[in-house]
Amino acid sequence: MPAFEHAPHITDLLREHARSRPDQEAVTLVRELDRADGATTFSYQRLDLEARRLAAWLQERFPEGERILLLYPVGVDFVAAFFGCLYAGMIAVPAPLPGQYAHQRRRVRSIARDAGVRAVFTDSVHAAAVTEWAQAEGLDGVTVLATDVPGVGDPEAWRMPPTSRDTLVLLQYTSGSTGEPKGVMVSHHNLLHNVASFQRALGFTDTTRFGGWIPLYHDMGLMAQLLPALFLGSSCVLMTPNAFVMRPHLWLRMIDKHDIGYSAAPNFAFELCRRRVSDAQLTGMDLSRWRFAANGSEPVQASTLRAFAQRFAAAGFRESALCPCYGMAEATVFVSGRAHRAPVVQRVVAEALERHEYRVASEGQQARELVSCGVPEGYDVRVVDPTTRASLRPGHVGEIWLKGDSVSRGYWNNPHATAANFNAVTAEGDAGYLRTGDLGLVLDGEVYVTGRIKEMLITHGRNLYPQDLEHELRAQHPELATRFGAVFTVSPPDEEESVVVTHEVKGRFDTEAYQQLAARMKTTVSREFGIRVGGVVLLKPGSVQRTTSGKIQRAAMRTLFLANALPALHEELDAQVTHARQSQPQTPPPDLDAMHGAGEEELAG
Structure with a gap:
């Protein structure tokens, strides 16, 4: 104790x-x-x-x-x-x-x-x-x-x-x-x-x-x-x-230099280091005493963990130091994590995950990698159907609910939001839970977070996670690496949803180069996820809206897109997406400054 x-x-x-x-x-x-x-x-x-x-x-x-x-x-x-x-x-x-x-x-x-x-x-x-x-x-x-x-x-x-x-x-x-x-x-x-x-x-x-x-x-x-x-x-x-x-x-x-054993950062920081730290800067560095490299606050990517461990192994960094964690402010901060082991990664069938089911992928199947965020400590955790509030069996994806002494009493001077998120009751009558708004599952006692309920992409009957598309685009297109993007759907009245990709771009290009990049991005999404992209908007760095903790504000980005208020470097929209934008009520465009979350300069303090 x-x-x-x-x-x-x-x-x-x-x-x-x-x-x-x-x-x-x-x-x-x-x-x-x-x-x-x-x-x-x-x-x-x-x-x-x-x-x-x-x-x-x-x-x-x-x-x-x-x-x-x-x-x-x-x-x-x-x-x-x-x-x-x-x-x-x-x-x-x-x-x-x-x-x-x-x-x-x-x-x-x-x-x-x-x-x-x-x-x-x-x-x-x-x-x-x-x-x-x-x-x-x-x-x-x-x-x-x-x-x-x-x-x-x-x-x-x-x-x-x-x-x-x-x-x-x-x-x-x-x-x-x-x-x-x-x-x-x-x-x-x-x-x-x-x-x-x-x-x-x-x-x-x-x-x-x-x-x-x-x-x-x-x-x-x-x-x-x-x-x-x-x-x-x-x-x-x-x-x-x-x-x-x-x-x-x-x-x-x-x-x-300061003999630090524990240091934490969001996933993007590990990615930034592995891409930007040069061999010369690495010379003479000793990371062998860094035993707790906590990764949290945003989706943890298996590819980043592997690449970071490989890049800094020569400096004594051990893969077992990586500690993917899950947490949120409403639960004080920490919910789950585990140390002194290599990250645990599950390759799951992407199609099954779209149906909120867990199924291990075999060789050759289209898969998504889920990183374990460790074992909850100090919490009773339930995975619940967010609509019916029924507790789900292991192996099924639902909303993560938490109960424990770390859970806050609610939001200051905001009884409506407190009632909506705290002291939730399952369909079976189990009370006192915090609704996290996060989708995930518990497998062998470990937490796997798959996405946010409000940000799920529902297109042609499929459920896709926007961060998967954003991560794949960055992995395959160097022009997007280390920058931020937001994927969401839009639709005109009484029509199917169309996927729109907005993403920041490193460097400046001519019109033809932007067109070629947009075309390659559409191809990547089609090939890797089997869906059609109706719009691509390329943005200057710092344009993607984020909260002060670095989370992408996709709903805000969708609002700005529909109001034609994004500072686009290049934009390609099909007729349906254009119609979706044109069908919006004629109101003054949102104040970009007022809606902006935490760009890189804001997360950087």
């Missing part, structure tokens, strides 16, 4: 670390890997001091339970502010910095207004821009504070507020693949239980050093990387997402 699992609350846990290991490194931000002064570190004693200082400032001004918006780049100041909120009994609301684009600013405004925040914490570098944003968005009466300015708060004035395991710690905002941001209410108990379940599933210990580049407003960066390290009394080493996106090899070098 993890030592921290039954702590009274997280504040007590961190204060104990400050007493028992005051000088140990808690969190480090690496700015320059090769400079002696290129990093900033907070020990547990310093982190406790900073948390008490900021908590005292909050307690002088607000009652317990107020929401505090945290707008920071990745770094130690965010960590101090987060724990300052906990120490004060406030509810932390992590969010991305507003940025320069309208879509970024509006999303953060939506979060601030939904949460009803009373103050905004940031750093001195961003204080002026954050203040300007707050004024422009009409957030009157909200105080903006640069927390790294000397003299803010007196740590000796701090007093421990009434705190229990049921006290809320944070609102983790998520919009999923569609919709407005919703604040998942996460308590001390949710977090302590979830990290303990995560530790049991993977097997990391207090000697495991954590680190990575994922933004700290992202549930994977905060609750599946930073907090496990601090709960265990270990250390977490951070780098900025921009540094990773610009130079992916720096992530791997940081893992080597």
